[in-house]
Amino acid sequence: MTDLNGKTALVTGSVQGIGLAIAKALAGAGARIAVNGLASPEQAEAACAELRAAGAPEAKFFDADLSDPDRIAAMMQRVADWGGADILVNNAGIQHTAPIATMPRAKWEAILAINLSAAFYTMQAALPAMAQKGYGRVVNIASVHGLVASKDKAPYVAAKFGLVGMSRVAALEYAAAGTKAQGGVTVNCICPGWTETAIIQPQIDARAAALGGDRDAGIAELLSEKQPSLRTSDPSEIGALALWLCAPIAHNVTGTAIPVDGGWTAQ
Ligand SMILES: NC(=O)c1ccc[n+]([C@@H]2O[C@H](COP(=O)([O-])OP(=O)(O)OC[C@H]3O[C@@H](n4cnc5c(N)ncnc54)[C@H](O)[C@@H]3O)[C@@H](O)[C@H]2O)c1
Numbered sequence: 001m002t003d004l005n006g007k008t009a010l011v012t013g014s015v016q017g018i019g020l021a022i023a024k025a026l027a028g029a030g031a032r033i034a035v036n037g038l039a040s041p042e043q044a045e046a047a048c049a050e051l052r053a054a055g056a057p058e059a060k061f062f063d064a065d066l067s068d069p070d071r072i073a074a075m076m077q078r079v080a081d082w083g084g085a086d087i088l089v090n091n092a093g094i095q096h097t098a099p100i101a102t103m104p105r106a107k108w109e110a111i112l113a114i115n116l117s118a119a120f121y122t123m124q125a126a127l128p129a130m131a132q133k134g135y136g137r138v139v140n141i142a143s144v145h146g147l148v149a150s151k152d153k154a155p156y157v158a159a160k161f162g163l164v165g166m167s168r169v170a171a172l173e174y175a176a177a178g179t180k181a182q183g184g185v186t187v188n189c190i191c192p193g194w195t196e197t198a199i200i201q202p203q204i205d206a207r208a209a210a211l212g213g214d215r216d217a218g219i220a221e222l223l224s225e226k227q228p229s230l231r232t233s234d235p236s237e238i239g240a241l242a243l244w245l246c247a248p249i250a251h252n253v254t255g256t257a258i259p260v261d262g263g264w265t266a267q
Contacts, residue, residue, distance in 0.1 A: 002247040005030035005057075007135075009246075010085040012066060012122065013092030015039040015047045017197035018141060018235045022089055023047070025239030026246065027056035034079050035061045037092065066092050066118035067110055076125035086133065087246055088126045090119035090163075091141040095199050097152040108155045115159035116166070123170055127185070134178030136185040137246045140167050141238070144193045144261045150226070164189050164257045171255030178251075186254035188245055193261030194223060195233040229262025 009026045013019040015037035023033050033056045035047050044061040051059035060082065064075035079085055093115045096107040119140055130136020145153060146160035170187040177185040194200060200222075207218030223230045238260060244250060259265045 002029045002243055004087070004246060007086040007246075008032040008034060008079075008083050009087035009089065010034040010036065010062070010079050010122070010126070011089040011091055012118065013037045014089075015043050017199065018192070018195060018238050019089070019091040020047055020050070021235030021239040022091060022139070022141075022242045023051055023056075023059075023239075024054045025236070025243040026087065026089075027051040027054040027059065029243055029246075030055060030057065031087065032057055032083070033059040034082065034085065035059055036064055036066070036075065038065065067113040069117070069121050072118055072121040073125070076122060080125075080129070084129050085126045086130065086135060087137045087139070088122055088130075089139045089141065089242060090122055092118065093141065093143075093199065095153070095156050095202075097156075097203065099152055100154045103154055111155035112159050112162075115156065116162045119163055120166060123166075123187070127170065127174055127187075130185045131174055131177035134182030134184070136174070136177070138167070138170065138185075138187040139242045139245050140164075140187070140189045142167075142189040142191045142257060144191050144226075144259060144264045146189060146191050146257060147259065147265045160191075164191075167257070168255045175254055180248075180251055183248040184251040184254075186245070186250065188254060189257040190238055190241055190245075191257050191259045191261065191265070192233055192238055193227045193259070193264045194219075195235060195238065195260075197235055223262075227262040227264050228267070231262055233260055233262075 011023040014023040048059040064071040146164040174185040211217040
C-alpha cells in the first residue's frame with residue numbers, strides 16, 4: 001500500500017472525470033488534495049467532500065482558469081502558501097475535433113494553452129521545491145494522441161506530443177534530485193485511450209447519431225477503429241496507475257509515457 005500521509009497533491013481539472021478519479025486514489029492513500037477545475041462553487045465543494053470521504057485529511061479548491069498564465073501563477077502561489085505540491089498531476093484538458101482547414105483559431109489557441117502551456121507553468125513553479133525536498137512526482141495526463149495521430153485532432157495531438165516531449169526534458173533535468181530513501185523526483189506521462197468521461201461525449205454522440213441514436217453501438221464503433229481490447233477504460237484505472245507512480249518504489253521510473261490503451265499504440 002502506498003502511503004501518502006503528509007504529502008500534498010495538486011490535481012488540475014479534478015472536479016470530474018479522470019482528474020477526480022486520480023485525486024480519489026491519492027486521497028485514499030492519505031494525501032491532502034488541492035483541487036482545481038472549471039466548476040461552480042457547488043461542484044467544487046462536492047468534489048472536495050468526495051475526496052475527504054475517500055480519505056484526504058484536507059481537500060481545498062484552488063480556483064484558476066488554466067488558459068491564463070497569470071492565474072496559474074496566482075494558483076501556484078496559493079498552493080505554495082498551503083504547503084506546496086509534493087505531487088503535481090497536470091490533468092486538465094479540452095478537445096475539439098475538426099479538420100485543419102476549418103479548425104477555429106480560438107480552439108487551437110485554447111487547446112495549446114490548457115493542454116500544454118499550463119503544464120509548463122505549473123512544473124516550472126513546483127519542481128524546484130520538489131528537488132529541495134528530495135521527493136516529488138509529476139504525472140502528466142497526455143493521451144494515446146501524445147504517441148500517435150488521428151485526423152481532425154491537430155491542436156490536441158500537437159499539445160499531447162508536446163506534453164510527452166516536455167515531460168522527458170523535465171525528467172532529465174530532475175533525475176538526480178533526492179535519494180532512493182527520499183523517493184527522488186520523477187516526471188512521467190500517462191497516455192489513456194478511450195476512457196469514459198465527459199470529454200469523449202461529443203464524439204460518442206456523433207457516432208450514435210449516425211447509428212440511429214444507439215450510444216452503445218457508437219462506442220463499439222469508435223473502439224473497433226482504434227482500441228483492440230474493444231473495452232473502454234474506467235477513470236479509476238488511470239487513478240490506480242497515477243498512485244503507483246507516486247510510490248517510493250517507482251523512484252527509477254521517470255521520463256516514461258505509459259499507454260493505458262487496450263493495445264492502440266501497439267499496432
Ligand atoms: N477521456 C478520454 O478518453 C481521454 C483519453 C486520453 C486523454 N484524456 C485526457 O484526460 C484529461 C482529463 O480529461 P477527462 O477525460 O477527465 O475529461 P473531462 O472533460 O471530464 O475533464 C476535464 C477537466 O479539465 C478541466 N478544465 C478544462 N478547462 C480548464 C481550464 N481552462 N482551467 C482549469 N481546468 C480546466 C475541467 O474542469 C475538468 O475537470 C485531459 O487532459 C484529456 O485530454 C482523456
